Amino acid sequence: MTTLSGNDTASGIPRTRFGRAYLAYAVEPWLYLSPAILLLIFVMLIPLGIGISYSVQSINLLRPFETGYVGLENFEALGEDARFWTALVNTFWWTFGSVTLQFFLGLGLALLLSRPFHGKRIVQALVFLPWAVPTFLIALTFSWLLNPVIGPLPHWGAAVGLLEEPYNILSDPGTAMWGPILANVWYGVPFFAITLLAALQSIPGELYEAAEIDGASAWQCFTKITLPFLGPMIAITIMLRAIWIANFADLIYVMTGGGPANSTQILSSYIFTTAFRRLDFGYASAIAVALLGVLLVYAVILLFVRARLVKF
Amino acid sequence: MAEMELRDVRKSYGGTEVLRNIDLRIGDGEFVVLVGPSGCGKSTLLRMIAGLESITGGALLIDGAEMTDVPPRARDIAMVFQSYALYPHMSVARNMGFSMEIRRRPETERRGPVDAAARTLGLGSFLDRLPRALSGGQRQRVAMGRAIVRDPKAFLFDEPLSNLDAALRAEMRLEIARLHQRLGTTMVYVTHDQVEAMTLADRIVVLNGGDIQQVGTPIELYERPANRFVATFIGSPTMNVLEVAPSRDGLRLADGTPLPGPGTARHIGIRPEHIALAKPGEGIAATVEVIERLGSDSNVHCEIPGVGPILARIRGNPDIRPGASVGLVPEKDHLHYFDASGTALPGMAM
Amino acid sequence: MAALRRTPPLAVVGTYLAILAYVAFALFPLYWLLKIALTPERLIYSDGTALWPSALTLENFRAVLFATDFLAYFRNSVIVSLGTAAATALIAAAAGYAFSRFAFRGKRLVIALMLVTQMFPLLMIIAPIYKIVAALGLLNSLTSLIIVYTAFNIPFATFLMQSFFDGIPKDLEEAAMMDGCTRLQALRKVILPLTLPGLGATLGFVFTAAWSELFFALMLIRSDDTMTFPVGLLSFVSKFSVDWGQMMAAGVLALVPSCLFFAFIQRYLVQGLTSGAVKG
Ligand SMILES: Nc1ncnc2c1ncn2[C@@H]1O[C@H](COP(=O)(O)OP(=O)(O)O)[C@@H](O)[C@H]1O
Ligand SMILES: [Mg+2]
Numbered sequence: 001m002t003t004l005s006g007n008d009t010a011s012g013i014p015r016t017r018f019g020r021a022y023l024a025y026a027v028e029p030w031l032y033l034s035p036a037i038l039l040l041i042f043v044m045l046i047p048l049g050i051g052i053s054y055s056v057q058s059i060n061l062l063r064p065f066e067t068g069y070v071g072l073e074n075f076e077a078l079g080e081d082a083r084f085w086t087a088l089v090n091t092f093w094w095t096f097g098s099v100t101l102q103f104f105l106g107l108g109l110a111l112l113l114s115r116p117f118h119g120k121r122i123v124q125a126l127v128f129l130p131w132a133v134p135t136f137l138i139a140l141t142f143s144w145l146l147n148p149v150i151g152p153l154p155h156w157g158a159a160v161g162l163l164e165e166p167y168n169i170l171s172d173p174g175t176a177m178w179g180p181i182l183a184n185v186w187y188g189v190p191f192f193a194i195t196l197l198a199a200l201q202s203i204p205g206e207l208y209e210a211a212e213i214d215g216a217s218a219w220q221c222f223t224k225i226t227l228p229f230l231g232p233m234i235a236i237t238i239m240l241r242a243i244w245i246a247n248f249a250d251l252i253y254v255m256t257g258g259g260p261a262n263s264t265q266i267l268s269s270y271i272f273t274t275a276f277r278r279l280d281f282g283y284a285s286a287i288a289v290a291l292l293g294v295l296l297v298y299a300v301i302l303l304f305v306r307a308r309l310v311k312f
Numbered sequence: 313m314a315e316m317e318l319r320d321v322r323k324s325y326g327g328t329e330v331l332r333n334i335d336l337r338i339g340d341g342e343f344v345v346l347v348g349p350s351g352c353g354k355s356t357l358l359r360m361i362a363g364l365e366s367i368t369g370g371a372l373l374i375d376g377a378e379m380t381d382v383p384p385r386a387r388d389i390a391m392v393f394q395s396y397a398l399y400p401h402m403s404v405a406r407n408m409g410f411s412m413e414i415r416r417r418p419e420t421e422r423r424g425p426v427d428a429a430a431r432t433l434g435l436g437s438f439l440d441r442l443p444r445a446l447s448g449g450q451r452q453r454v455a456m457g458r459a460i461v462r463d464p465k466a467f468l469f470d471e472p473l474s475n476l477d478a479a480l481r482a483e484m485r486l487e488i489a490r491l492h493q494r495l496g497t498t499m500v501y502v503t504h505d506q507v508e509a510m511t512l513a514d515r516i517v518v519l520n521g522g523d524i525q526q527v528g529t530p531i532e533l534y535e536r537p538a539n540r541f542v543a544t545f546i547g548s549p550t551m552n553v554l555e556v557a558p559s560r561d562g563l564r565l566a567d568g569t570p571l572p573g574p575g576t577a578r579h580i581g582i583r584p585e586h587i588a589l590a591k592p593g594e595g596i597a598a599t600v601e602v603i604e605r606l607g608s609d610s611n612v613h614c615e616i617p618g619v620g621p622i623l624a625r626i627r628g629n630p631d632i633r634p635g636a637s638v639g640l641v642p643e644k645d646h647l648h649y650f651d652a653s654g655t656a657l658p659g660m661a662m
Numbered sequence: 663m664a665a666l667r668r669t670p671p672l673a674v675v676g677t678y679l680a681i682l683a684y685v686a687f688a689l690f691p692l693y694w695l696l697k698i699a700l701t702p703e704r705l706i707y708s709d710g711t712a713l714w715p716s717a718l719t720l721e722n723f724r725a726v727l728f729a730t731d732f733l734a735y736f737r738n739s740v741i742v743s744l745g746t747a748a749a750t751a752l753i754a755a756a757a758g759y760a761f762s763r764f765a766f767r768g769k770r771l772v773i774a775l776m777l778v779t780q781m782f783p784l785l786m787i788i789a790p791i792y793k794i795v796a797a798l799g800l801l802n803s804l805t806s807l808i809i810v811y812t813a814f815n816i817p818f819a820t821f822l823m824q825s826f827f828d829g830i831p832k833d834l835e836e837a838a839m840m841d842g843c844t845r846l847q848a849l850r851k852v853i854l855p856l857t858l859p860g861l862g863a864t865l866g867f868v869f870t871a872a873w874s875e876l877f878f879a880l881m882l883i884r885s886d887d888t889m890t891f892p893v894g895l896l897s898f899v900s901k902f903s904v905d906w907g908q909m910m911a912a913g914v915l916a917l918v919p920s921c922l923f924f925a926f927i928q929r930y931l932v933q934g935l936t937s938g939a940v941k942g
Contacts, residue, residue: 026766026767028760028764028845029760029763029764029766029769030760030766032756032757032759032760033756033757033760033761033772035753035756035757036753036754036756036757036776036816036820037757037772037775039753039809039812039813039816040775040776040779040813040816040817042813043791043809043810043812043813043814044779044787044813044814045775045779046790047787047790047791047794048782048786048787048790050787050790050793050794051786051787051789051790052786054789054790059789108680108684109684112677112680112681112684115677117677117678117681123681123684123685125925125928126685126688126689127684127685127688128688128924128928128931129688129689129692129921129924130688130691131924131931132870132920132921132923132924133692133874133917133920134870134873134874134891134892134916134917134920135874135876136874136876136892136895136896136916137695137874137892137895137913137916137917138691140895140899140909140913141691141692141694141695141913142691144694144695144698144906144909144910145691145694148711149707150698150706150711150906151694151711152694152711152713155711186687186688186691189684189687189688190688194931243781246783247783247784247785249785249877250874250876250877253876253877254876254896268783268785271783271785271786271788272785272788272877275785275788275789275792275881276788276877276880276881281789281792281793284788284789285786285789288783288785288786289786291783291786292782292783292786295781295782295783299781362836362840363839364836364839364840383839383844384836384839384840385839385840385841385842385843385844389840390840390841391836391837391840393833393836393837395831395833397831397833397834397836397837398837399834399837399838399852400834400856401855401856410838410841410851411841411842414838414841414842414843414847414851415842458837458841462840462841462842
């Protein structure tokens with residue numbers, strides 16, 4: 001802090017940028033940032049480095065005497081691990097299915113909420129509520145809803161002909177992934193609705209008024225003004241959200257644990273089960289590094305797309 | 313009471329230099345106005361005096377003491393911000409008395425100065441309100457009141473009137489002039505409005521692009537601008553500047569009209585109020601394009617064929633129409649001459 | 663947008679129906695949770711999938727609260743979430759202030775560092791964190807959870823706090839300094855009172871995030887007396903997988919603090935989600 005008094009600097013010597021005030025000014029922000037930076041370094045970055053180093057070691061808490069450097073052995077095992085490849089494919093479907101549904105439902109909600117109507121405040125509070133529900137609770141609630149003993153969804157599914165009989169889709173490898181996706185859509189629609197609503201409200205209203213005067217229909221307004229305006233922001237939000245969802249394993253872990261028969265295992269839930277159940281930290285880290293690699297490739301594509309879009 | 317001295321003060325942000333070689337002495341009790349176009353570095357200079365901005369090079373002395381490393385709170389200077397910067401969560405009274413609150417003066421001691429300042433500024437009935445319940449003009453007064461209560465060695469103003477409408481601006485300008493007369497405190501005032509500068513200043517400092525162009529009293533700047541920039545910046549309407557070429561016995565305009573003057577001049581300047589209208593055939597031949605009648609004066613916009621537009625300001629209401637041919641007669645001893653670099657040259661009359 | 667005024671009545675009805683559908687979609691799962699929690703145990707199978715329960719009871723809540731360890735889980739979760747929220751808000755306020763008010767060398771680097779920590783899969787560090795926490799002898803301690811959660815939430819909370827500080831004109835602080843304040847005094851007397859809502863919103867967001875974190879809690883906490891709510895509820899589910907009413911009553915209890923904080927941060931959702939960008 002600058003606690004200098006007037007007398008000790010009254011020398012009349014011209015000060016340069018290395019004066020005390022300058023130093024204090026240069027040091028001050030680092031003072032405020034240091035707790036955050038230290039915590040991030042010690043709790044996230046150093047463990048990240050350690051985690052990457054684990055991927056070339058054998059570290060299994062169940063076999064403490066086989067610890068040591070093993071080179072690329074974990075990655076070779078990964079190549080032959082059918083579960084890994086299934087999980088990779090599942091990660092794609094999980095992310096793609098969730099993001100697509102979340103986005104379109106979120107866009108619809110945002111468009112509805114962008115107009116004034118009676119009771120809008122309360123409606124807004126109610127439809128955004130799922131965002132605040134703890135994810136483990138969402139997972140439990142949806143597995144209960146899908147349970148024919150206690151939940152209505154299988155019965156409704158059978159009534160409208162989606163299911164032949166009211167059974168639990170979570171126990172069928174062919175349909176199980178829809179369970180977590182459904183829960184994820186319920187949870188994620190508010191996120192897209194809120195971000196898109198904020199973006200919609202950033203479009204100047206005069207644009208629509210001008211278009212209306214020019215005789216544009218509601219649909220034309222949407223395709224000629226709304227979409228071009230929001231396009232770049234939408235693309236970037238979707239792509240960032242996809243990364244988040246690819247990493248998001250809570251729902252799957254609680255609802256299915258990756259089963260049945262690995263049909264819902266995604267890479268991040270596979271990392272957790274490997275670390276938590278099998279206590280095989282080396283192998284879990286190898287999966288994690290592979291996931292990181294996939295995400296990096298994706299991020300590079302994202303940056304490229306972003307660079308193209310931001311020109312507008 | 314304070315004297316200030318800036319010695320070769322410089323300021324740069326990263327690599328870009330925004331102020332250069334600023335040398336300036338401000339006398340005790342003086343009212344100095346920093347004026348210049350937007351972005352020329354006025355606010356930066358003022359904020360360096362306040363201590364809100366570090367000084368890249370050179371020295372700032374207040375009453376002989378080096379200030380470069382002294383924090384704002386120890387400089388005993390008050391500042392009125394363009395945005396007013398009133399504390400939104402404090403009442404008018406608390407806003408005005410905040411500097412005393414910080415100095416731990418008891419509540420009872422604070423009331424006197426706050427009430428006195430409120431009375432002079434006509435804020436007596438608003439003391440309990442929050443700033444958001446005030447009009448723009450009232451907020452401006454609270455900002456001034458806060459500075460007055462502070463009872464500082466010097467006042468700094470950064471475009472304090474630019475958010476007010478024209479009528480209020482004229483009123484507050486007068487208020488500030490009165491304040492200066494009453495308190496006699498040193499004041500440094502930043503504006504981009506040359507009318508404010510002319511009416512308020514003891515001395516004006518004209519800045520452009522980070523350099524001081526000229527320092528002088530309003531009349532000095534009006535009568536003897538040091539260069540083309542100052543000549544066209546000071547005075548309203550703006551001085552006419554016409555290109556000239558040297559000729560055998562002086563200068564001539566592009567249409568051939570001969571004019572007296574030094575051969576190195578490349579431009580001449582003449583203020584609109586120093587041009588008289590004459591019959592066609594006398595003076596410089598021109599065509600009237602538009603006449604703005606202001607009542608007391610008329611602005612006659614003319615075109616000199618082959619030279620360009622020129623403005624004459626005539627007293628009263630001359631009986632001419634757009635399209636008429638007229639002769640323009642500049643007052644010879646009010647001609648200004650500028651060389652190729654824009655620097656003013658001594659003319660015939662000087 | 664005045665479009666609704668001149669749209670045909672059918673479209674208006676359609677709009678309201680669509681809104682109604684969204685509201686129903688959002689509320690139905692929570693309604694179901696509450697419904698089963700309030701259904702007496704003997705009626706669960708007969709009433710199972712009926713829309714309304716034929717009788718109501720608070721017995722499930724009583725049982726959960728007084729016959730199980732849920733009060734302890736609840737208390738642990740409150741400690742962890744409040745501790746995390748307080749620590750994060752404090753640290754993020756300082757960092758957000760630095761971002762908002764200073765231009766300094768290395769700023770972009772620090773921002774990049776914060777963004778990186780938001781992008782990589784958090785599960786990557788679960789094994790190293792486990793080993794470090796174990797080596798420090800902090801397994802099964804709430805403190806280790808608070809520290810880890812605080813680090814996770816700092817980047818997001820910092821950007822959020824920065825956006826709140828950005829909303830307070832710099833002039834105000836400078837005016838305070840001209841009025842004789844040190845920077846700390848200016849912070850305390852001028853900036854802090856104005857940023858209280860922002861601080862509150864940050865507390866709310868972080869509390870909500872910490873309240874629902876599952877994996878690190880599962881990994882780092884294995885003893886019954888330090889379990890947080892999610893861990894406790896999951897172990898409860900696997901132990902008593904037939905007592906539907908009690909499980910759902912426990913679920914409703916887990917929902918309560920989230921809903922309270924949600925009501926509190928509702929106004930700031932847009933700011934929170936747009937400045938967080940990647941945070942859910
Ligand atoms: N924090 C800053 N960083 C970089 N450049 C700045 C900063 N503040 C001001 N400048 C630049 O310094 C110049 C002078 O600014 P200022 O003093 O605000 O001008 P004005 O005369 O309009 O008050 C401008 O060109 C501006 O862009
Ligand atoms: Mg300025």
